[in-house]
Amino acid sequence: MEIAGQQVSRHGVRIVAIWAVLTAIAVPLIVLVLGPHLPPGKMSAEASDQTSANTVLTAVVAPIILIVAVNIVYSLVVFRARGDAIEDGAPIHGHAPTVLAWVLLTSVIVLALAGWGSYTLVQSARGAGGGQGPSPADLPKGDRTALPIQVIGQQWAWTFRFPTYNAFESRQLELPVGRVIAFHVTSLDVTHSFWAYELGVKADAVPGVDNVAFVTPRKLGSFNIRCAELCGLWHGHMALHGHVVSASDFVTWVAEQKAANAQIIPDLGPYQRVYFPEPKHRAG
Amino acid sequence: MTETAIEAPRSRGRGLLGFNLLTAIVLGVGGFFFGAWIGGKMAVGHDYLIGTDQNDVGIFMGFLFGTIGWLAGLGFFNYPLARLAGRPPLDWSSEDEMYVVPDATIRQHEGGIGRYFRLTTDHKVVGIQYFFGVGIFFFIGGLNAMLIRTELLTPHEKAWPAGQYISLVGLHGTMMIMMTSAFILGPFGNYFVPLMIGARRLAFPRIEALTFWLVPLAGLVLLSAIAWNGFPTGWTGYAPLQDQARAGMDAYIFAFILIAISLALVGLNLLTTILTMRAPGLTWARLPIFVWGVLATAFLMVLAAPVLVATMLMGMMDRAANTSYYLASGGGSPYLYENLFWFFGHPEVYILALPGFGIVLEILPVFSRKPLWGYRLAVAGMLGVAFLSFMVWQHHLFVSGINASLRPFYMLTTELISIPTGFIFLNAMGTLWRGRIRYTVPMLFALAFFFNFLIGGLSGIFLSDVPSDVTTHGSYFVMAHFHYTIMGGLVFAFFAATYYWLPKMTGVTLNERLGKIHFWLMFVFFNLTFFPLFAAGFLDMPRRVSTYAPHLQTLNDFVSASAYVLGFSMLIFIGNLIWSLVFVRQPAETNPWFSRSLEWQVASPPPVHNFDRIPVVMAGPYEYGVANAPPVADFGTGAVAVAGK
Numbered sequence: 011m012e013i014a015g016q017q018v019s020r021h022g023v024r025i026v027a028i029w030a031v032l033t034a035i036a037v038p039l040i041v042l043v044l045g046p047h048l049p050p051g052k053m054s055a056e057a058s059d060q061t062s063a064n065t066v067l068t069a070v071v072a073p074i075i076l077i078v079a080v081n082i083v084y085s086l087v088v089f090r091a092r093g094d095a096i097e098d099g100a101p102i103h104g105h106a107p108t109v110l111a112w113v114l115l116t117s118v119i120v121l122a123l124a125g126w127g128s129y130t131l132v133q134s135a136r137g138a139g140g141g142q143g144p145s146p147a148d149l150p151k152g153d154r155t156a157l158p159i160q161v162i163g164q165q166w167a168w169t170f171r172f173p174t175y176n177a178f179e180s181r182q183l184e185l186p187v188g189r190v191i192a193f194h195v196t197s198l199d200v201t202h203s204f205w206a207y208e209l210g211v212k213a214d215a216v217p218g219v220d221n222v223a224f225v226t227p228r229k230l231g232s233f234n235i236r237c238a239e240l241c242g243l244w245h246g247h248m249a250l251h252g253h254v255v256s257a258s259d260f261v262t263w264v265a266e267q268k269a270a271n272a273q274i275i276p277d278l279g280p281y282q283r284v285y286f287p288e289p290k291h292r293a294g
Numbered sequence: 295m296t297e298t299a300i301e302a303p304r305s306r307g308r309g310l311l312g313f314n315l316l317t318a319i320v321l322g323v324g325g326f327f328f329g330a331w332i333g334g335k336m337a338v339g340h341d342y343l344i345g346t347d348q349n350d351v352g353i354f355m356g357f358l359f360g361t362i363g364w365l366a367g368l369g370f371f372n373y374p375l376a377r378l379a380g381r382p383p384l385d386w387s388s389e390d391e392m393y394v395v396p397d398a399t400i401r402q403h404e405g406g407i408g409r410y411f412r413l414t415t416d417h418k419v420v421g422i423q424y425f426f427g428v429g430i431f432f433f434i435g436g437l438n439a440m441l442i443r444t445e446l447l448t449p450h451e452k453a454w455p456a457g458q459y460i461s462l463v464g465l466h467g468t469m470m471i472m473m474t475s476a477f478i479l480g481p482f483g484n485y486f487v488p489l490m491i492g493a494r495r496l497a498f499p500r501i502e503a504l505t506f507w508l509v510p511l512a513g514l515v516l517l518s519a520i521a522w523n524g525f526p527t528g529w530t531g532y533a534p535l536q537d538q539a540r541a542g543m544d545a546y547i548f549a550f551i552l553i554a555i556s557l558a559l560v561g562l563n564l565l566t567t568i569l570t571m572r573a574p575g576l577t578w579a580r581l582p583i584f585v586w587g588v589l590a591t592a593f594l595m596v597l598a599a600p601v602l603v604a605t606m607l608m609g610m611m612d613r614a615a616n617t618s619y620y621l622a623s624g625g626g627s628p629y630l631y632e633n634l635f636w637f638f639g640h641p642e643v644y645i646l647a648l649p650g651f652g653i654v655l656e657i658l659p660v661f662s663r664k665p666l667w668g669y670r671l672a673v674a675g676m677l678g679v680a681f682l683s684f685m686v687w688q689h690h691l692f693v694s695g696i697n698a699s700l701r702p703f704y705m706l707t708t709e710l711i712s713i714p715t716g717f718i719f720l721n722a723m724g725t726l727w728r729g730r731i732r733y734t735v736p737m738l739f740a741l742a743f744f745f746n747f748l749i750g751g752l753s754g755i756f757l758s759d760v761p762s763d764v765t766t767h768g769s770y771f772v773m774a775h776f777h778y779t780i781m782g783g784l785v786f787a788f789f790a791a792t793y794y795w796l797p798k799m800t801g802v803t804l805n806e807r808l809g810k811i812h813f814w815l816m817f818v819f820f821n822l823t824f825f826p827l828f829a830a831g832f833l834d835m836p837r838r839v840s841t842y843a844p845h846l847q848t849l850n851d852f853v854s855a856s857a858y859v860l861g862f863s864m865l866i867f868i869g870n871l872i873w874s875l876v877f878v879r880q881p882a883e884t885n886p887w888f889s890r891s892l893e894w895q896v897a898s899p900p901p902v903h904n905f906d907r908i909p910v911v912m913a914g915p916y917e918y919g920v921a922n923a924p925p926v927a928d929f930g931t932g933a934v935a936v937a938g939k
Contacts, residue, residue: 049834050765056764061763063761067756070755086731089727090731091663099664099918100664100919101664103668105724109668109720112717116712117713127761130701138761139764140760143696144695196485200534201628203693203768205834218793240527242526245839280909
């Protein structure tokens, strides 16, 4: 290392300079320009948390990509072989301080990301809109007054059931703004995954499981519902639009739905957390 | 060690009706129908099942007897039966034959293309069998991808009916995962590990032959699903969808069982070989880094693949014997399948990635003309990744509803994996630093590996972070992520190894210009194909759909167009292979890359016995530019004639 120490430091300074310039351009662009467009938006508290998670991660990842890429591209250009003769490079086997610095740096970044991710999951995002199973660990503020809505997946449709409103069923979904919603996601046949994109909700619909996910809508508007787990032939067709509406509109909508479905409501089975369709010919 | 190498006596009757691929196919097909007939008898009393594609017993029995027929047709039972009948093991007459399994020697001298279609215990023949065998199935999987992209040209089902599309998705994924699991350990591990550690064969040559011959059988069994309209579950085969599917699912289950057995045995074989058969002087600190990569992968294979066998056997029982391991309605749990599958599945993705690390770190020093920078760090990186890979599997299940309070733990372990992975990148940067970098085709592929894996690996950070994963889980973001790591990583490493080592394996030089065209097309259009798919995932496009939001059509059309060019680049490779191997046949030099590694010090292609004398290793393989570095090994008089010590 001593032989060409001067040369090495010159290369090192150049690399760090190029990296610093590129990072100084990239990170503000990501935070200010790209960030607001990153999914899933700000329609709910959970979605906002996911958007900021995506923004932070992109802003952290970009400098890492840049330092590796700048280093490698610089070496490829500057240290390329000139001419056809086979010459040997500098016989360096390693450099302990560099290794130590790299290991420390990556460890700090990784532990910081894991700590921050856990903090947002548990403390700020409160479950982040993900399915948490029958006994949720991370409860959002106001979960005791949450509006329960059961989401029943089946091949290949979603049905929504409202246990606090005579357990009526609907093929449409409207949510009141500003109130904590507890989705109870389950399935009648195979595994689906309830994905309300703009709301930042994703929860697997597993037969025999009451998978709870919380969301607090903050803005009026419509959102996309998809199935995010392969469930057979028409997996791609389990898509529809839901709406976030005002509290009074929600009450009106519920009344309409109950009136429209008045005939079938008595025939619906009792509300249960999970349902089992007729088992096939099985010994059990 | 050598006691285990006792091999079948010269089998009689090696004419047209000898034991080869043809007899294997005939007996395999015959065995299938015989087994299906027995299965039909077993289904008596359930008359509605007989002769339909819902008689899973019949189909599984068919596959079982088909497997027995296939192996019998190849001659796997000859030796055990001969020994049972009291015939003595082969008499070793000369000292030389102690180092090679005698049968392999005979066939090698018989020569000809026929030996590639037979049971052989020569590790170099098995390596080439693997190369072409796995390559053919990889090509079929690639064709499936082209058909998938054709459907996705339009936002609604147009090119294929929905059922056919979902079969294509399942077939593509399963074929690729099955075949790429041994994409590097099969061809290059089998071929080069003995050469690189100074041995004359693998530890268990007959098991080595078995591991290969299970692979085309598994591929054919999987393809037989087409006869039953495929299976609708994708490569993950989630229950209870698995249980609901028709007979194509049986093919999936049985093929995965065969592949898992093969993988476990490959791992066992290479592990034993590396642990016990290194040449004298080949200390752990001198072991080529590729062999370290193989060692780490072999550990994973031995530990993870048997879990897959158990997983699939329970699925088989659910389908054929009406048990309820995975069925909530009968007291089982779909989570059991998901946990077991990903307990195999996540080490599996490192079974795919680690050999790639080994390859690129093997190639970088040769074309930088520098020692491998941070050798111990690289070893620690690969072993660290292998170790951690068993502790992360529930990150596939963040939104599934399994024990939510464990999510921070799996977030932590998943992100910890990026530390040892980062070691590999530091090795690369250090090795290139102040080198004399030559841009050969293998070097280009190795460098592209780092670019692709950088993006693939860091996109994984999003998936490991739970709040971000709620957005990206099950979307095209995941799909782009693992294609960046598997195709951008493993497949690029495979081509790096191919261009690097094929001259040694075949004794023929590949055309460099075609190689460079192949590289640039593949590299550019790989990125144009998969990078936009991160955006598709962010824009709420779920995986495995044939219908998507109409406003994503432009994006998808662009991706499909790029995918076609990517597919075309593979044709250039095949063209290069045929042109160079069949028509031009320019002989390869012994050491065209001026590498110090052991395998380049023997002739191209290597002689049957690999080494006239077992070499005594005197230095590490990467001492480029080191003043007064000793030669890598003593091949001559100083050598000791003891195999495998």
